[in-house]
Amino acid sequence: MITTPETRVCASIANPVSPLGCLMHNVAFEHLKLNYVYFAFTVTDVENAVKGMRALNFRGFSVSMPHKIAVMKYLDNVDETAKAIGAVNTVINDDGVLTGYNSDWIGAITALKEATKIQGNKVLVVGAGGAARAIVYGLSKEGANFKIINRTVTKAKELAKKYNAESGGLEELKNLSNYDIVMNTTPVGFKNPKDSPIPKNLLSSKQTVFDVVFMPLESKLIQEAKEIGCKTTPGWKMLLYQAVWQFEKYTGKKAPVEVMEKALKDWANK
Ligand code: ATR
Numbered sequence: 001m002i003t004t005p006e007t008r009v010c011a012s013i014a015n016p017v018s019p020l021g022c023l024m025h026n027v028a029f030e031h032l033k034l035n036y037v038y039f040a041f042t043v044t045d046v047e048n049a050v051k052g053m054r055a056l057n058f059r060g061f062s063v064s065m066p067h068k069i070a071v072m073k074y075l076d077n078v079d080e081t082a083k084a085i086g087a088v089n090t091v092i093n094d095d096g097v098l099t100g101y102n103s104d105w106i107g108a109i110t111a112l113k114e115a116t117k118i119q120g121n122k123v124l125v126v127g128a129g130g131a132a133r134a135i136v137y138g139l140s141k142e143g144a145n146f147k148i149i150n151r152t153v154t155k156a157k158e159l160a161k162k163y164n165a166e167s168g169g170l171e172e173l174k175n176l177s178n179y180d181i182v183m184n185t186t187p188v189g190f191k192n193p194k195d196s197p198i199p200k201n202l203l204s205s206k207q208t209v210f211d212v213v214f215m216p217l218e219s220k221l222i223q224e225a226k227e228i229g230c231k232t233t234p235g236w237k238m239l240l241y242q243a244v245w246q247f248e249k250y251t252g253k254k255a256p257v258e259v260m261e262k263a264l265k266d267w268a269n270k
Contacts, residue, residue, distance in 0.1 A: 001030070001037060008036045010250050011053065013043040013071075014064035020264060021062050024243045027263040031256045043067065050074040050091075050098070060092045060250045062243075063100075068130060075100045085137045087130055090246050101249070104134035107242030108210070109142060115231040116181060116208040118142040124176065126197055127185035128155040128167075131212045135185055136163060144181075147172065151186075176202040183210040189219040196220040205229035214239050217268045236264055 012021035017040040025038040036059070043049040046067045051074075053061055063071045068087040072078050075091060078100040082088045088100030112118060119142055125132055128150035139146045140163045147166040150156035160167035176182060176198070188197040190213040198221055203209065209225035214235035218226075222234045240261055247255040 003037055004035065006035055008034075008059040008250070009039070009056065010036060010060050010062075011039040011041055011058060012062040012064060013041050013046070013049050013067060015042050015044055015066060017042045018064065020239065020267065021064075021243060023263050023267055024240070024260040025247060025250070028247050028256050028260050029251075031259045032251075032253055034251055034253065036251060046070050047074050054093070054096070054098060057096070058093055060090065060246070062246055063089050063091060065130065072100055074098075081105070081137070085134050087133060089134075089242065090249065092249055102134055102137075103242040103245040103249075104131070104238070105138035105141075106245045107238040107240070108135045108212075109138035110241040110244075111233045111237035112181070112183075112208070112210050114237065115210075115233045118144045118181070121145070121180040122178065123147070123181040123183060124149065124172065124179040125183045125185060126150070126170070126173075128152070128159045129185065132185040133159060135183060135212075136160075136165070140165075147179075149173070173198060173202055176207075177204055179207065181208045181210065183212075184219075184221055185212050187213065189213040189221055190215060193220060196224060200224040200228070203228050203230060207231075208233065211235050212238060215268065217265065236268070240264055 022038050022040040029036040075098045082100050082102040085102045089104050090101045123144045123146040125148045148156045148160045149168045149172045153169045156167040184197045188195050208231040210233040211219045211221050212235045213219040222232050225232050244255040
């Protein structure tokens with residue numbers, strides 16, 4: 001594309017940065033013929049990265065691991081939801097004022113709602129890291145009844161306390177049949193695609209299975225859940241819908257969701 005002085009600039013910052021934000025946003029800008037461009041930067045010095053983007057009047061930026069918490073102290077405002085979650089994944093620059101938001105929970109809840117209703121259902125959340133923090137915020141907002149389990153039980157307990165939820169260790173998996181929805185928020189299956197955080201024999205067809213893992217597009221957990229007949233929500237949907245929310249915030253336009261989805265799938269299937 002040819003940029004002009006009017007071009008609005010957006011970016012992802014992370015370490016290492018993923019190419020996927022760049023890909024989804026740039027195809028969407030192009031599709032709608034918007035004078036926007038999106039870059040991806042691997043950043044170690046968040047403070048100076050934010051200063052630089054502020055000075056260059058970037059329209060906004062996406063923040064990924066490991067900067068989602070650290071970035072907050074360099075912004076002018078952090079919205080209430082991002083504060084409650086304790087992490088920012090999106091920054092918008094409105095006339096020089098930088099505000100931090102979190103769209104991870106929106107991505108997760110939008111994706112899960114395509115498969116099942118949430119309110120009133122019993123949910124087991126596996127993992128208590130950054131992804132879990134955004135997801136349980138969304139679950140709580142939707143009125144789900146959830147329990148958080150984690151390899152390190154103290155972390156699950158700490159997170160659950162914020163929501164008056166139950167917590168426990170991974171041995172709770174043996175009671176999986178008590179739950180309507182099971183959500184993996186750990187990277188198991190991402191680093192090694194032959195791994196699944198939940199043994200297949202514990203799943204049952206009436207359940208909905210959600211996985212944050214988006215590479216491969218269908219993790220082992222999602223593949224096995226499908227084989228059993230469960231409803232499933234693969235991680236790429238959360239990734240897509242959090243980006244859709246960002247796109248609409250950056251541009252004020254409705255995101256071309258199918259175009260973004262196709263770009264993501266084409267990349268993953270390469
Ligand atoms: P993210 O921001 O992607 O959620 P994170 O904050 O490092 O990443 O959290 C990763 C989560 O996955 C943690 O709950 C972690 O468990 P611990 O708190 O015990 O470290 C969990 N996790 C990572 N690898 C795991 C594994 N092999 N088995 C079970 N849980 C795992």
